[in-house]
Amino acid sequence: MNDTLNTLLNHVSVREYLDRKVDDETLNLILKAACSGSTMGNMQLFSIIVTQDEAMKQKLAPFHFNQPMATKAPLILTFCADFRRFNRYCEFRDAETEAYSNLQSYQWAVTDALIAAQNACVAAESLGLGFCWLGTITYNVDKFIEVLNLPKHVIPVACIPIGYPVAKPALTQKLPMEALIHRETYQDYDKARIDALYADKENSSETKGILAENPDCENLAQVFTKHRYTKADNEHFAEVLLEALKKQGFLR
Amino acid sequence: MNDTLNTLLNHVSVREYLDRKVDDETLNLILKAACSGSTMGNMQLFSIIVTQDEAMKQKLAPFHFNQPMATKAPLILTFCADFRRFNRYCEFRDAETEAYSNLQSYQWAVTDALIAAQNACVAAESLGLGFCWLGTITYNVDKFIEVLNLPKHVIPVACIPIGYPVAKPALTQKLPMEALIHRETYQDYDKARIDALYADKENSSETKGILAENPDCENLAQVFTKHRYTKADNEHFAEVLLEALKKQGFLR
Numbered sequence: 001m002n003d004t005l006n007t008l009l010n011h012v013s014v015r016e017y018l019d020r021k022v023d024d025e026t027l028n029l030i031l032k033a034a035c036s037g038s039t040m041g042n043m044q045l046f047s048i049i050v051t052q053d054e055a056m057k058q059k060l061a062p063f064h065f066n067q068p069m070a071t072k073a074p075l076i077l078t079f080c081a082d083f084r085r086f087n088r089y090c091e092f093r094d095a096e097t098e099a100y101s102n103l104q105s106y107q108w109a110v111t112d113a114l115i116a117a118q119n120a121c122v123a124a125e126s127l128g129l130g131f132c133w134l135g136t137i138t139y140n141v142d143k144f145i146e147v148l149n150l151p152k153h154v155i156p157v158a159c160i161p162i163g164y165p166v167a168k169p170a171l172t173q174k175l176p177m178e179a180l181i182h183r184e185t186y187q188d189y190d191k192a193r194i195d196a197l198y199a200d201k202e203n204s205s206e207t208k209g210i211l212a213e214n215p216d217c218e219n220l221a222q223v224f225t226k227h228r229y230t231k232a233d234n235e236h237f238a239e240v241l242l243e244a245l246k247k248q249g250f251l252r
Numbered sequence: 253m254n255d256t257l258n259t260l261l262n263h264v265s266v267r268e269y270l271d272r273k274v275d276d277e278t279l280n281l282i283l284k285a286a287c288s289g290s291t292m293g294n295m296q297l298f299s300i301i302v303t304q305d306e307a308m309k310q311k312l313a314p315f316h317f318n319q320p321m322a323t324k325a326p327l328i329l330t331f332c333a334d335f336r337r338f339n340r341y342c343e344f345r346d347a348e349t350e351a352y353s354n355l356q357s358y359q360w361a362v363t364d365a366l367i368a369a370q371n372a373c374v375a376a377e378s379l380g381l382g383f384c385w386l387g388t389i390t391y392n393v394d395k396f397i398e399v400l401n402l403p404k405h406v407i408p409v410a411c412i413p414i415g416y417p418v419a420k421p422a423l424t425q426k427l428p429m430e431a432l433i434h435r436e437t438y439q440d441y442d443k444a445r446i447d448a449l450y451a452d453k454e455n456s457s458e459t460k461g462i463l464a465e466n467p468d469c470e471n472l473a474q475v476f477t478k479h480r481y482t483k484a485d486n487e488h489f490a491e492v493l494l495e496a497l498k499k500q501g502f503l504r
Contacts, residue, residue, distance in 0.1 A: 001281075003255035004378035008285040008371055029253075033260040035429050037370065038385045041480060044427055049434045056436050080438075085431065086476075088441045089450055093473035099483035102490035107362075107390050111410065114363060118289065118370035119260055126256035133290045138359050149437040158363065175296055177287050179337065182301045184308050185401040186332075189340045198341055221345035224338075228293060231351040238354035 007126045012171055014130025015069050017163025022075045026127055030077075030162070033123035037115040043086050046113035048120075049148050049156075051076040059147050063140035064159070069132055073161030078137065078144070079117040081109030083153040083250075100153070106250040110157050117158040130165035133158060139237045141244045152249045173204055259378045264423055266382025267321050269415025274327045278379055282414070285375035286329075289367040295338050298365035300372075301400050301408075303328040311399050315392035316411070321384055325413030330389065330396070331369040333361030335405040335502075352405070358502040362409050369410040382417035385410060391489045393496045404501045425456055 001009075022030075027050070034048060051057060057071055064070035083100045091097045099105075124131050137144060137159035144156045179197040189197075198220075201207060207220050217223045225231070245251040253261075274282075279302070286300060303309060304327055316322035335352045343349045351357075369385075376383055389396060389411035396408045431449040441449075450472075453459060459472050469475045477483070497503040 002378050004259045005281060005285060005375055007256045008375055009288050011288050011290070013290055029257060031429060031433055033257060035426065035432055036261050036263050038263070038265055038373065040385075040387055041476065042424055042426070043476070044432060047432055047434055047438065049436070049438065051436060053436050085441055085446075085449075089446050090473045090477055092443045092446050093471045095471070095473035096477035096483055099477045099481065099486055102487050103493050104390065104486050104490040107409070107493060108387065110359075110362060111366060111385075111390075114366035115370050118367050119374070121290065122371070122374055123257055123260055126254050133292075133363075135292055135360065138356065138363075147437075151438065151440055154438065157359070172294055174287065174294070177283060180287055180296060180299055181283055182299055184301070184303060184305050185399075186299065186301065186403065186406065188403055189337055191344045194337075194341050194344050197337075219345045219347070221342045221347035224293070224295070225342055225348035225351045229351065231348055234351055234356050235354050238356035241355050241359060 003126075007122060010171070011125060012130075012169045013132035014163075014165040014169065015132050016166040017073050017130065017161070018166055020074065020164045022129065022162060026129070027075065029127065030120050030123045034077075034116040034120035037119045039112045039115070040108040044112065045081065045083055045086060045109035046116050047080045047082040047085070047154065048116065049078040049080065051078065060144070063143040063147070064134055064136040067134065067136070069161040070134060070136075073163045075162045077117070077120055077160045077162065078148065078156050079113040079120075079158040079160070080150060080154050080156045081106060081113045083109050084151050087153055101249045101252070103245070103251055106155070106245065113157045117160060121160060124162050128164065129162050130168075131160045131162045133160060138241060140240070142240055145244060145248070150248075155244060155248050155250070173201055173206060175201065255378075259374060262423070263377060264382075264421045265384040266415075266417040266421065267384050268418040269325050269382065269413070270418055272326065272416045274381065274414060278381070279327065281379065282329075282372050282375045286368040286372035289371045291364045291367070292360040295360075296364065297334055297338060297361035298368050299332045299334040299337070299406065300368065301330040301332065303330065312396070315395040315399070316386055316388045319386065319388070321413040322386060322388075325415045327414045329369070329372055329412045329414065330400065330408050331365040331372075331410040331412070332402060332406050332408045333358060333365045335361050336403050339405055353501045353504070355497070355503055358407070358497065365409045369412060373412060376414050380416065381414050382420075383412050383414045385412060390493060392492070394492055397496060397500070402500070407496060407500050407502070425453055425458060427453065
């Protein structure tokens with residue numbers, strides 16, 4: 001087991017941060033790691049917005065539903081799928097400027113941005129920092145586009161608050177690894193297999209605690225569909241995302 | 253500089269592999285790392301298809317345009333955005349089964365799958381293995397869905413051939429880091445800034461070599477838009493992706 005694997009296998013999300021700044025040298029290492037990953041055709045189809053200013057955090061906070069991670073972290077990195085820079089390069093070199101105004105190009109840029117984001121996370125964790133991913137970035141994508149002043153062909157896809165952990169939480173309980181792995185072709189899930197794969201999770205004290213807080217739910221699945229991520233909410237935010245894809249020029 | 257940062261900052265894509273298998277213990281560490289990353293609401297919205305069988309590699313190869321990485325790597329990992337397992341869990345627990353049939357849910361699953369993929373890459377590189385990302389996975393997504401037998405709510409988003417490197421290539425030339433970083437809000441690119449940011453790349457011997465092979469192009473931008481990733485190809489593959497999103501149940 002090398003140090004890198006040790007970092008990767010011991011990942012935990014951290015949601016409470018000490019009141020301690022991330023210094024420039026540390027930030028620089030995290031950004032360098034983010035910019036060192038694979039990228040489609042070496043086009044580097046992403047941008048990173050660094051938020052350290054308190055006033056900016058306050059402006060962004062409502063669209064992160066005022067989660068404390070978004071207001072209390074000393075540093076927030078927002079990773080954007082970005083074809084703007086490359087398209088501007090094409091424009092200033094008399095090359096076709098509408099080659100990348102489509103969903104395929106968006107998918108490439110999302111990939112580049114998420115590779116960069118995960119590299120930043122691994123780097124941060126190796127340096128003793130903690131972070132968590134904010135799903136809200138893809139919910140209120142229209143608002144983030146406005147506040148961060150993102151032009152056409154730029155869409156935020158990941159938002160990572162980073163800081164020194166108040167405490168190191170325990171590892172999260174996951175499904176057994178075989179739930180996620182398929183050999184050669186996809187092996188679909190029948191009821192017996194789902195029951196077996198979810199058994200430990202359903203019987204955990206964590207799940208029992210969640211169910212105690214949600215007496216209208218018989219099981220964890222219902223907590224998700226009735227409360228955490230409902231059909232109505234998801235369909236609403238899907239519309240917002242679709243509109244943003246159109247507005248930012250990735251869907252005609 | 254710790255070992256993890258050393259792995260991240262020295263990443264190179266490797267396209268030629270020794271004729272040497274990846275043993276089960278090593279594969280297992282890579283898969284464990286892939287499954288240890290952040291995931292939306294701990295839903296683990298991804299699956300990994302492990303390809304080691306020669307007959308499967310041959311079946312997949314044409315859709316990777318027979319690139320040697322896809323035929324000669326001892327191991328190929330295909331990462332799928334996967335809401336199927338969670339939806340089946342909901343189905344078998346009398347929870348709403350159509351909450352995650354939308355583009356927002358696809359975006360979450362893409363994120364989970366790409367976090368897993370990048371973790372696998374970092375783990376592999378830390379173990380002395382090499383890899384590269386195959387963009388073809390999102391081009392011919394319909395064909396991969398068929399050959400890998402992917403059900404509704406599963407879409408492949410990353411494909412990574414892995415093997416022991418024949419040689420360790422030099423680091424790729426990237427844009428200067430400030431090209432990718434924005435402080436607080438997005439700073440758009442005018443011609444002077446694009447000229448400055450792309451200057452080293454345009455003047456490199458690598459670019460000069462590419463231009464010598466493409467005498468109909470005046471610059472690198474034109475090589476991309478005229479030959480590598482053309483408007484017509486991208487728009488075609490965007491249609492294929494859009495159709496797959498509909499067929500797999502993420503867009504009504």
